[in-house]
Amino acid sequence: MHIAEGYLPPVQAAAWFVVSAPFVVHGSRTLVRQVRQDPETKLLLGAAGAFTFVLSALKIPSVTGSCSHPTGTGLGAVLFRPPVMSVLGGIVLLFQAVLLAHGGLSTLGANLFSMAVVGPWVAYGVYVLIRRAGGGLDVAVFAAAALGDLATYCVTSVQLALAFPDQSTGFAGALVKFGGIFAVTQIPLAISEGLLSVLVVRLLTRTSGDDLRRLGVLGTPAQVRS
Amino acid sequence: MKRFSRVNLLLLLAVLALAVAPLALGLGSGEEPFAGSDALAEQAIVDEHPDYEPWFAPIYEPPSGEVESALFALQAALGAGFLGYYFGVARTRQRQRDAAVEQPGE
Numbered sequence: 001m002h003i004a005e006g007y008l009p010p011v012q013a014a015a016w017f018v019v020s021a022p023f024v025v026h027g028s029r030t031l032v033r034q035v036r037q038d039p040e041t042k043l044l045l046g047a048a049g050a051f052t053f054v055l056s057a058l059k060i061p062s063v064t065g066s067c068s069h070p071t072g073t074g075l076g077a078v079l080f081r082p083p084v085m086s087v088l089g090g091i092v093l094l095f096q097a098v099l100l101a102h103g104g105l106s107t108l109g110a111n112l113f114s115m116a117v118v119g120p121w122v123a124y125g126v127y128v129l130i131r132r133a134g135g136g137l138d139v140a141v142f143a144a145a146a147l148g149d150l151a152t153y154c155v156t157s158v159q160l161a162l163a164f165p166d167q168s169t170g171f172a173g174a175l176v177k178f179g180g181i182f183a184v185t186q187i188p189l190a191i192s193e194g195l196l197s198v199l200v201v202r203l204l205t206r207t208s209g210d211d212l213r214r215l216g217v218l219g220t221p222a223q224v225r226s
Numbered sequence: 227m228k229r230f231s232r233v234n235l236l237l238l239l240a241v242l243a244l245a246v247a248p249l250a251l252g253l254g255s256g257e258e259p260f261a262g263s264d265a266l267a268e269q270a271i272v273d274e275h276p277d278y279e280p281w282f283a284p285i286y287e288p289p290s291g292e293v294e295s296a297l298f299a300l301q302a303a304l305g306a307g308f309l310g311y312y313f314g315v316a317r318t319r320q321r322q323r324d325a326a327v328e329q330p331g332e
Contacts, residue, residue, distance in 0.1 A: 006280025
């Protein structure tokens with residue numbers, strides 16, 4: 001769940017746009033280059049975007065007695081690297097802000113940073129670390145997707161705690177409060193996203209081995225792209 | 227069932243269990259059980275900072291919960307539809323490649 005429209009003070013909302021903008025611009029260039037250099041993977045790129053589309057539309061009940069939705073950006077980050085997901089995640093956020101009044105245009109910068117920048121980068125970092133350490137593809141994809149998802153909502157909690165520190169307990173108290181609302185709720189959902197990402201990658205290894213090898217996903221751990 | 231399909235099925239069942247368990251155990255509480263976490267965050271902000279006024283309103287808001295859920299369903303359907311299309315195409319291509327390997331020259 002993203003920060004709602006108007007729920008960040010104007011200065012902070014603007015600041016998050018400034019922070020996120022370079023990632024989206026760089027991501028757009030990377031995306032164009034990817035499509036031009038390797039048109040064969042265009043369809044798979046669409047599938048990675050579609051995965052984010054489905055997962056971020058599914059509001060799922062959690063153990064905290066509230067609902068949230070996964071982000072689906074980890075899978076694409078593992079397949080195509082994080083910059084591409086800054087664009088695909090941005091499209092999803094824009095769709096939801098404009099048509100669904102979910103998230104918002106004023107908070108788009110902040111939500112971009114959590115879902116389309118930090119989430120994918122954490123996912124990719126976790127994936128590379130586990131693969132370098134000799135971990136299997138399934139384990140690496142699971143951990144990447146789950147932790148990327150969780151990281152997104154930890155960032156959302158920090159953003160809100162910065163904007164709305166508690167009057168008595170300050171930033172720390174607010175962080176615990178928003179963390180309880182977002183991050184704890186997200187734990188089972190992050191596990192679900194990890195499992196679903198593993199499922200998709202398993203299917204991909206059956207149907208799209210060539211694409212995965214070209215993208216460097218399939219191969220011995222020593223050959224993981226650096 | 228082959229091991230590959232069995233593991234895939236188990237993955238799906240685990241996701242299903244994770245989503246259904248909170249409902250089955252009745253973990254929802256408060257005025258609106260299983261409300262959205264974003265709505266809870268809005269509430270938390272208003273509780274602590276009663277003088278905060280959201281300074282920007284959504285330019286379009288679905289007129290009812292029904293329309294909103296229709297749009298969310300549309301989003302999921304578009305994504306799932308494309309994923310299905312992708313796997314259909316990829317699987318067919320893979321089969322054609324396999325067939326070409328088995329019967330070279332045809």
